[in-house]
Amino acid sequence: MRIRDARYLASATGTSQLPPPAFAEVAFAGRSNVGKSSLMNCLLRRKKLVRTSGTPGCTRAINLFRVELAEPEATLDFVDLPGYGYAQRSKAERKSWGKLIEDFLANRPGLRGVVCIVDVRRGFEPDDLELIEFVEHVGVTPVLVATKLDKLSASQRKLRLLTLEKEMGRPVHGVSAETEEGRELLFTAILRVASIGPTAKLKGEDATSDAEISEI
Numbered sequence: 073m074r075i076r077d078a079r080y081l082a083s084a085t086g087t088s089q090l091p092p093p094a095f096a097e098v099a100f101a102g103r104s105n106v107g108k109s110s111l112m113n114c115l116l117r118r119k120k121l122v123r124t125s126g127t128p129g130c131t132r133a134i135n136l137f138r139v140e141l142a143e144p145e146a147t148l149d150f151v152d153l154p155g156y157g158y159a160q161r162s163k164a165e166r167k168s169w170g171k172l173i174e175d176f177l178a179n180r181p182g183l184r185g186v187v188c189i190v191d192v193r194r195g196f197e198p199d200d201l202e203l204i205e206f207v208e209h210v211g212v213t214p215v216l217v218a219t220k221l222d223k224l225s226a227s228q229r230k231l232r233l234l235t236l237e238k239e240m241g242r243p244v245h246g247v248s249a250e251t252e253e254g255r256e257l258l259f260t261a262i263l264r265v266a267s268i269g270p271t272a273k274l275k276g277e278d279a280t281s282d283a284e285i286s287e288i
């Protein structure tokens with residue numbers, strides 16, 4: 073796929089402050105410092121569009137980005153969600169982050185998918201499993217991702233991903249924001265949950281066969 077443009081749209085610390093949904097939305101969720109923002113920059117091939125940091129808990133608000141694709145021609149919004157599970161913050165603050173994410177997931181009619189990201193070395197932990205369950209509960213499709221694949225040796229990668237897939241009982245996309253490994257396949261999965269394909273426009277659900285989608 074070719075990206076025509078990607079730009080920052082809005083930021084909010086409450087769902088009500090966000091602009092109303094205009095296009096299909098795909099959110100990125102995961103533990104603090106797991107690499108959400110880096111993965112979004114990698115997918116969009118933009119070095120610093122989404123702010124990243126070595127300091128856990130950097131992204132505290134919900135940040136919206138508008139993504140215009142040239143091939144297939146479509147527009148969608150990427151949503152960077154605050155990281156969860158950062159132990160150094162107060163309990164009250166953690167809870168409010170949890171609520172922010174929960175409100176967003178439950179009240180955003182344009183939301184089609186949530187990319188649920190874990191560190192490939194840590195795997196899916198109770199917080200992550202809870203989030204995935206909640207995403208499904210509100211009728212949104214989770215896309216499971218294990219990132220920082222470059223931290224494992226090439227021989228370890230395949231085995232680790234197989235183990236994670238077995239544990240979760242469904243596909244897990246292995247990616248690295250550093251090397252771009254797995255980027256194309258993940259992008260294809262994202263477009264699929266957003267119902268975007270070469271011939272399917274937004275909301276034109278199921279107009280595209282899997283075979284066509286795999287050729288993106």
Ligand code: GTP
Binds near residue numbers: 108125154
């Ligand atoms: P918060 O917004 O604070 O929750 O963090 P985040 O999940 O957005 O993580 P961010 O993208 O800011 O990345 C955190 C750190 O991990 C940074 O130092 C990144 O450079 C590093 N990082 C992210 N992705 C990768 C990756 O694929 N490989 C490696 N080696 N490092 C990565």
Ligand code: MG
Binds near residue numbers: 123
């Ligand atoms: Mg971030």
